[in-house]
Structure formats: C-alpha cells, structure tokens
Amino acid sequence: MEFNISTDIFEDLTYIYSGKLTVKKNVKCLYVIIAAYDLQLQNVVEHLENYFKENDSAWKLPKDFFIISEQRQLKQLEEQVLKLACTDPIIIFNCKDFPQLNEGFLIRLLKRNDLELNEINIFYYLVKWGIVNTGLTLNKKSFSPILIFDKDRSILDFVIDTRKWTPIDFMNLEKTIRNCIPHIRFYQMSLGDYTEVKNEFKDILPNGLDDEIMQHFKDSNPLMRIPSNDNILPPRESACPFDSNIINAKDVALIATWINGGKGKKHVFQFKNIHFKFECVYRSSIDGFDKYDNLYKYKRVVIVIKVRNSGEIIGVYNPFGWDISYSEYILFKLFRDFLSRYFIFSLTNRVNPIISYHKEGAMSKISNERHILFGTSDLSINGIYCTSEQHSFKKKIIDKVRFEIDELEVFHITNKNIVITLSSNIPFLIIIFILYWLWILIIFIILNKK
Incomplete structure (x- = not known):
C-alpha cells in the first residue's frame, strides 16, 4: 500500500516512535490528521479532532475550509468549519479557490441560516x-x-x-x-x-x-410581520451573538448603517465591522418600567421596543439628548454632528424595514412624570403603555395608536475610535477652520487700515 504523505508531515508524526504527538507550528494540522487516517493512527486522529473542536483559533481560514471540503474522512470537523466560515464568509467567497469548491459543500454553505452576508x-x-x-x-x-x-x-x-x-x-x-x-x-x-x-x-x-x-x-405590509409560509425560507440570522431580548446582530448592523447615513439595505454593515459600540444601559425586564429618568445622562441612544401580544419591533435613534427645542436641533445639525440623523424605525417586517426621519416640531423629552416623548406624539412611553400618532416624523412605524410594551431596551451609542469621531464631525471642523481664518483676515484688514 502506498501513502501520499510529505516528508515534513511524516517527520512530525513522532508519535509513531515515542508515543508522544508533536506537530511543528509551520505544518498544517489538518494534513497531519489526513496522514494519521491513512496510517490508521486513530489516537492521533481523535486527539487532533478534539483540539480543533475545542479551539476555534486553531483554524486557518480560508485554506482549512477548502481542505475540509475535499476530505471525506474529516466529517467530524465539517460542522465547525462551516460555522466559522459563516461568521466571515467574504474570505471564503472571495478566495481564489472558491470557484473550485465542490457543489455539495457549496450547497451546505448556502443552506446555513447563520451565513452572515x-x-x-x-x-x-x-x-x-x-x-x-x-x-x-x-x-x-x-x-x-x-x-x-x-x-x-x-x-x-x-x-x-x-x-x-x-x-x-x-x-x-x-x-x-x-x-x-x-x-x-x-x-x-x-x-x-x-x-x-x-x-x-x-x-x-x-x-x-x-x-x-x-x-x-x-x-407584504411593512407595518406587519410577514406571514409564515412553509415554502419561504426563513431569514438568515447573524452568526455573531448580541446581548438583547429584542434585536439580533443583523438588526444592529442595519441600525448602525442608518446611523452612519446609509438608507438602503444592500450595503448594510456586517456586525463585526460596524463603527459604533452598542452598550445596553437599560432593560425593562430587569430595571422596570418606571425609572426612565435615569436615561438623562445618556445623550446618544437607541431605544427598541417589543410590543406585547403582536411581537412587533419598533424603536428610535436619538443622537441629540433630551429636552432640546427644534431650533437647538437645527444648530446641532449644522455645527456639531452633521452625519447624525434623528429617526424612528420599525423592524417588524425585516425584509422591508421602515426608517422615518424627523421633519419638524417637537424633539425628545423625559417629563417630570418620567414619560418619554419622541416628536409631538409620534412615540410616547408611559410605563408599560405607549401611544403613536404621526406628526413630527415622515412615516408611521406602527398601525396601532395605543399598545403595551413587552420589553424595552436602551443602548448607549459611542464611536469605536477617535478617527470615527473626528470623521463624523468633519463639517463642524471645516466650519471652525474657515471661521478662524476669516477672523484672522478681518483683524489683518483692520490693522492695515490703521
């Protein structure tokens, strides 16, 4: 019987002589497993398979993905490598080896609910x-x-x-x-x-x-959930975990895209690449429905609501803080954060989500009675009770006028690094720069006239 095993792989299998398995760092462990299968070294196979199962960092993608796809004896590792590929599928799809992927393994990848693309x-x-x-x-x-x-x-x-x-x-x-x-x-x-x-x-x-x-x-009414149909495949869910009882990582990526100025769904961020950090600072199932005044200290938040009984999901992005007038809002837009847009939204129909931008009138407020108000009465939160009547925003996000909250979560939004912070305020920095040099020019002209 002949074996197609390279010299490097064979030398690394010192187990054959000493009973101890040592694999050099520059040798692909998957090739060692394949060689061990050929040599019927079952203990080596089991040891390395367990090593891969317990250590995601042991995988070298995309190369290992394509090795697994071609080796029938590595069935034990197929599920894990497919799951890892789903978290960053671009490195698989954009690899030069992708066109050579066999049809069966490609179909297994396409069938994944957690394919993040x-x-x-x-x-x-x-x-x-x-x-x-x-x-x-x-x-x-x-x-x-x-x-x-x-x-x-x-x-x-x-x-x-x-x-x-x-x-x-x-x-x-x-x-x-x-x-x-x-x-x-x-x-x-x-x-x-x-x-x-x-x-x-x-x-x-x-x-x-x-x-x-x-x-x-x-x-399909965007204000309503899409009816279930056995012939319609379910939406793909993100492979990345996100701490929320209402939204998932794909929802967060879409909201981050909207915050960043994107309006469509085609070029939505991937969750791992979003520019913002979402930190949950309030959850009604833990913190109650009567402590909303604690939100005053957070000036940039996303609030999401799950409606009782219907399961509809609505929310708001408030980049400006609380109790500001419409004139203050205009000044804020011009001189502080040009990219930020104040909007409410619905994720009830995730295929056709709704984003509704503020157009005029009242902004956001937390009253002395601990009521939260967005717009004139576009979204009013009083304990577990909500009302929604379109006035200050361009579109409706829910058909109901009055409803109860099943869960409410508040996420504090911060930029992940200083570069993003500066880039989001470029218009403001340009205006300051122009005003500075204009002031210098005026002083220069006045001095010369004297």
Whole structure:
C-alpha cells in the first residue's frame, strides 16, 4: 500500500516512535490528521479532532475550509468549519479557490441560516461560481465579475456584464447552478435587490418565481410581520451573538448603517465591522418600567421596543439628548454632528424595514412624570403603555395608536475610535477652520487700515 504523505508531515508524526504527538507550528494540522487516517493512527486522529473542536483559533481560514471540503474522512470537523466560515464568509467567497469548491459543500454553505452576508451578494457569488464551472463555451471576458470593496471589506458593488451573453450562455449557467438556486432566499431580498437580480438574470431563475415574489411584495405590509409560509425560507440570522431580548446582530448592523447615513439595505454593515459600540444601559425586564429618568445622562441612544401580544419591533435613534427645542436641533445639525440623523424605525417586517426621519416640531423629552416623548406624539412611553400618532416624523412605524410594551431596551451609542469621531464631525471642523481664518483676515484688514 502506498501513502501520499510529505516528508515534513511524516517527520512530525513522532508519535509513531515515542508515543508522544508533536506537530511543528509551520505544518498544517489538518494534513497531519489526513496522514494519521491513512496510517490508521486513530489516537492521533481523535486527539487532533478534539483540539480543533475545542479551539476555534486553531483554524486557518480560508485554506482549512477548502481542505475540509475535499476530505471525506474529516466529517467530524465539517460542522465547525462551516460555522466559522459563516461568521466571515467574504474570505471564503472571495478566495481564489472558491470557484473550485465542490457543489455539495457549496450547497451546505448556502443552506446555513447563520451565513452572515446580504442575500443579493450571496446570489452574485453563486453566479460567480457558476460562471467558472459552466465550461469553456462561455465568453470569459463578459463573464468576469467585478468586486468592489470598501475599507471594511464589505461589498459595495458586484458587477457582472451580461450585455454580450447569448441565450445559450444563460441556459448553460442555469444548468450549472440549478441545484444551488433553491437555497438562495429571494423572498428575503428587498424589492430593489430582487428587481436588480430579475433584470439581469431572469432566464436562470426558476419558473414562476418572479410572479410569486412580486405578489409577495405586493401583499407584504411593512407595518406587519410577514406571514409564515412553509415554502419561504426563513431569514438568515447573524452568526455573531448580541446581548438583547429584542434585536439580533443583523438588526444592529442595519441600525448602525442608518446611523452612519446609509438608507438602503444592500450595503448594510456586517456586525463585526460596524463603527459604533452598542452598550445596553437599560432593560425593562430587569430595571422596570418606571425609572426612565435615569436615561438623562445618556445623550446618544437607541431605544427598541417589543410590543406585547403582536411581537412587533419598533424603536428610535436619538443622537441629540433630551429636552432640546427644534431650533437647538437645527444648530446641532449644522455645527456639531452633521452625519447624525434623528429617526424612528420599525423592524417588524425585516425584509422591508421602515426608517422615518424627523421633519419638524417637537424633539425628545423625559417629563417630570418620567414619560418619554419622541416628536409631538409620534412615540410616547408611559410605563408599560405607549401611544403613536404621526406628526413630527415622515412615516408611521406602527398601525396601532395605543399598545403595551413587552420589553424595552436602551443602548448607549459611542464611536469605536477617535478617527470615527473626528470623521463624523468633519463639517463642524471645516466650519471652525474657515471661521478662524476669516477672523484672522478681518483683524489683518483692520490693522492695515490703521
């Protein structure tokens, strides 16, 4: 029997001679496991498998991911490496080895509920994989995807030029990705994202899908939860934990995107890359519903509410503090934090969330009776009781006028580093700089006249 084991790996298996396992740092442990399987060294296999299971830091992604995908004898480690890949899938999808990933393992990745990437980008990566695996009949130049990343390695755009494609090209691509397409969660895309996909790749989508999805969006009220349907795959959940009884890490990433000035869902932050720290400073199930005056000391907060019985999720971002007038708000906007926008929101329908910006009138206030008020009466919190009537904000976030709170959480928002703090106040710093030199110029002119 012949074994395909490198000299370095064989030398590291000193267990064969001494009964002690020593592996050099520069040798891939997965290759040692593979060699141990070939040599039927079961104790070595079990020892190293346990080492990987107990130490996430032992994994070297993306290389180890692709090793696992090709080795049937490493079944014990497949679930763990898939879970790790879901926390940072870009390093997998953007790896040069990704187009060579076998279909079965790709499908296992696409089926994961914790795959941390926006659905439209997952779809485009699948198309990229399909392009490479369709064969030499394709026009490689027109089938070259263009990935554009921002400084945090989040996808800003993903362009595939299909203008020169023929019907045969689309047909061949559809055959290649046919088994993978059912695991793309088209129903979890926004209407804008799905429309973009449909316009470019309608010919590779399953028959009848377009009519079903367009009807789904037509029937979907953003103020209401999407009805459950066994044929609709559930939304993907973040693989990253977040301390909240109401929102998850993906919700936090979306709120952070809104705070940072982004309005759409396509380019939402990944949770690990958000610029802000969310610190829970108040939770009604622990702190009660009658101590809201304790929030005075926090000038920049996100408040989220889970509505009793219905489970609807609404909230507000208050970047300006409490008891400020509308004129003070205008001055704040001009001279302190130009990027911050005061808004209320709904995550009741996560496929079609609502963000409603302040337009005029009353701001935020905590009364002497410990009532919280946002806008004129757009969101009023009195103990466990709430009212919501649209006045000061542009859109409604809930159909109900009166309702009760099941849970309320308050998160203090801070910038993660000084660079973000300075960058968010660039307009203010520019104005100060201009005023300073204008003052110097005025003094210079006055002195020269004398």
